[in-house]
Amino acid sequence: MKKVISIALLASIISMNTMPVFAVEENSKASTAAPKQFKSMVSKNKKTSDDYKFEYINMNWWNNFNDDILTSYIQKAVTNNYDLKMATLNVEEYYQNVKAQFANELPSATAGFGPGWFKMPGSTSTDINFGLPIIVQYEADIFLKNHNKTKAVKKLYEGSKQDERAAYISVASAVGSTYFNIINLDKMIDLQEQIVKIRQEIYDLMLASNKEGLTSTADTVRANKSLVQGQTDLIELKKHREQMLHQLSVLIGESPENANSLERKSLDDLNYKLAVPSQIPSEIITNRPDYLKAELMVEKAGIDVKVAKKEFLPSINILGGAVFNAGDLGSLFTTKNMLLGLAGGLMTPLFQGGSLIANLRLKKATYEKILQNYYKTNLTAIQEVNDALVAAKLDKDKMLQTEKQFNLEKADYKYSENKFDEGTISKLDLIQYQENLLTIEKLVAQQKIECMTDAISLYKATGSKPYDYVN
Numbered sequence: 001m002k003k004v005i006s007i008a009l010l011a012s013i014i015s016m017n018t019m020p021v022f023a024v025e026e027n028s029k030a031s032t033a034a035p036k037q038f039k040s041m042v043s044k045n046k047k048t049s050d051d052y053k054f055e056y057i058n059m060n061w062w063n064n065f066n067d068d069i070l071t072s073y074i075q076k077a078v079t080n081n082y083d084l085k086m087a088t089l090n091v092e093e094y095y096q097n098v099k100a101q102f103a104n105e106l107p108s109a110t111a112g113f114g115p116g117w118f119k120m121p122g123s124t125s126t127d128i129n130f131g132l133p134i135i136v137q138y139e140a141d142i143f144l145k146n147h148n149k150t151k152a153v154k155k156l157y158e159g160s161k162q163d164e165r166a167a168y169i170s171v172a173s174a175v176g177s178t179y180f181n182i183i184n185l186d187k188m189i190d191l192q193e194q195i196v197k198i199r200q201e202i203y204d205l206m207l208a209s210n211k212e213g214l215t216s217t218a219d220t221v222r223a224n225k226s227l228v229q230g231q232t233d234l235i236e237l238k239k240h241r242e243q244m245l246h247q248l249s250v251l252i253g254e255s256p257e258n259a260n261s262l263e264r265k266s267l268d269d270l271n272y273k274l275a276v277p278s279q280i281p282s283e284i285i286t287n288r289p290d291y292l293k294a295e296l297m298v299e300k301a302g303i304d305v306k307v308a309k310k311e312f313l314p315s316i317n318i319l320g321g322a323v324f325n326a327g328d329l330g331s332l333f334t335t336k337n338m339l340l341g342l343a344g345g346l347m348t349p350l351f352q353g354g355s356l357i358a359n360l361r362l363k364k365a366t367y368e369k370i371l372q373n374y375y376k377t378n379l380t381a382i383q384e385v386n387d388a389l390v391a392a393k394l395d396k397d398k399m400l401q402t403e404k405q406f407n408l409e410k411a412d413y414k415y416s417e418n419k420f421d422e423g424t425i426s427k428l429d430l431i432q433y434q435e436n437l438l439t440i441e442k443l444v445a446q447q448k449i450e451c452m453t454d455a456i457s458l459y460k461a462t463g464s465k466p467y468d469y470v471n
Contacts, residue, residue, distance in 0.1 A: 053078050053088075056168040058464040062176070064274040065452075069263050070179050073252050077175045078168065080253025087167035094157040101153040105146045107138035132324040140316040148307050155300035159293045166289035171251060173460040177453050178248045179264060184449040185241040187267040191442045192234045198435045199227040205428050267445055272452055276392045277466065285381035287463040294370075294377040301367035308360040314348035381461075388458040395454050399447040406440045413437050 054075075062074050078084065111134045141147055206223040209215035245259035285291050323339045349356060413433050420430045458466045 050079060053084075053168055056165045056464065057172040058459075061459060061464065061466070062172070064272070065176075066271045067265055069265060070176065073175050073179060073248070074172055076252040076254075077171050081171050081251060082253065084164075084167055084171055087164040091157070091160045091164050094153075094160040098150065098153050098157050101146075101150045104139075105141055105150060107136055110135045110137075130325070134322045134324075136320040138318045140318060142316060143310050143313050145307055145310040145313070145315075148303050148310070152300050152303040152307065155296045155303065159296045159300075162289040162293040162296070166293075169289070169460055169464050172464075173456050175248065175251050176456045178244055178251060180449050180452045180456075182241060182244045182248065182262075183264050183267050183270070184445060185237055185244060186264070187445045188442060189234065189237050189241065191438050191445070192230065192237055195435055195438050196227070196230040196234055198431050198438070199223070199230045201431055202428060202435075203227045205431075209428075267448065270448075270452075272455075274455060276396060276455070276458075277389070280385060280389055280462065280466065282382050282385075284385060284462050284465070285378065287465055288381050288461075289463060290377055291381050291463075294374040297370050298367075298374050301363070301370045305360070305363045305367055308356075308363040311356050311359065312349065314346050316344065316346050318342075318344045384461040385458075388454065388461040392451070392454040392458050395447065395450050399444070399451055402440070402444050402447050406437075406444045409437050409440050 057074065057078065059071070059074070062071055065071075111132070114131045114133075139146065203220070203223040203226075206215050206220045210217060210220045242259070245262055246256040248262060249256045249259045319342070321341045325339065416425060416430055416433045419425045420427065455466075
């Protein structure tokens with residue numbers, strides 16, 4: 001009778017899945033920054049090093065700018081930027097997916113415990129039994145189907161690490177570009193303030209000359225319009241600088257309320273002398289995160305095709321069970337109260353309505369699409385590297401020409417000062433030459449920053465290593 005009860009108990013356990021659920025409350029202190037439901041549930045006990053993140057962004061390259069302030073902002077972004085934290089957590093998600101898929105390659109065991117009360121027909125007495133069923137299941141992976149699925153998920157995990165690396169390079173590039181653009185705006189505002197001051201002086205002179213009948217009213221109005229336009233441009237520059245400061249604050253993980261306290265060097269103090277490479281081999285694209293991920297996705301798609309083919313093969317399942325059944329707990333684990341069983345089965349698909357064939361064709365089509373995307377990524381990467389290299393070279397040449405023009409304008413302005421001292425030109429003419437000189441100086445400053453941002457674009461296009469190749 002006990003064997004009958006044991007078999008019934010074992011069958012009931014196989015036919016349904018029972019899992020105890022326990023509510024566990026963490027003894028953590030409540031944070032005043034956010035409600036409890038918004039607190040992070042990621043374990044903070046495991047100590048990890050951030051060294052690999054700094055390898056992602058190639059800190060040695062950023063040191064070429066000789067700017068400790070910029071370097072500190074890059075370091076803050078690496079440790080505090082929330083987009084980068086999410087990218088790192090995304091890698092953790094994929095890693096756990098690998099572990100979950102790998103579990104399918106291993107046997108699974110389930111255990112339970114159940115007391116039972118029963119009364120047999122024709123009997124006036126009732127009995128109490130205690131049952132402890134243990135079920136072990138395993139799919140014999142002789143065709144390596146589950147193993148291939150694990151390999152496919154590993155490719156996704158490796159691809160997520162390339163996404164993480166791309167995110168770090170992108171944020172570091174954004175920090176550098178934003179920082180230099182703020183420095184450029186500082187210089188533009190300073191020069192624009194001088195231009196506004198000169199235009200105010202020009203307008204005052206024109207107004208005085210108009211009252212004496214020496215200048216027409218139309219010329220005076222044009223001088224006033226020029227002054228108002230200069231003031232408007234100054235306001236626009238200040239607005240843009242405030243927005244860029246807010247952007248930099250978010251990039252380094254700080255509140256935009258602290259934007260005005262962000263330090264930076266002046267444009268004149270920047271000491272950037274990193275030479276532009278004369279050429280970069282096309283093989284450099286193999287270092288780019290998007291290229292490496294595209295390669296991994298092709299490999300994963302190939303594995304998916306293999307898995308789709310193996311879905312046509314039979315599956316072999318092994319089931320083992322043990323039931324301990326006794327009328328009292330003391331004798332529960334004795335051999336006379338134990339029932340063991342071992343079974344195996346082979347299942348093969350006979351008719352699936354064409355779903356297996358459709359799935360195989362789908363995976364093959366997906367493979368071809370991903371392969372074409374790989375080829376496209378290859379070409380796009382080469383284009384971006386070439387575009388960045390051309391921009392870096394030609395913008396540098398353009399800046400050198402503009403600097404020559406600026407030096408000629410300065411020399412010309414010196415002659416104008418001499419002419420003013422000699423009384424051959426008016427003060428109005430002199431300050432108009434001065435405004436022209438300031439306008440050229442703004443152009444020089446802008447192009448100097450363009451050369452620096454071009455270097456950052458080349459850094460990003462080459463996967464953070466633009467100068468590890470032939471110069």
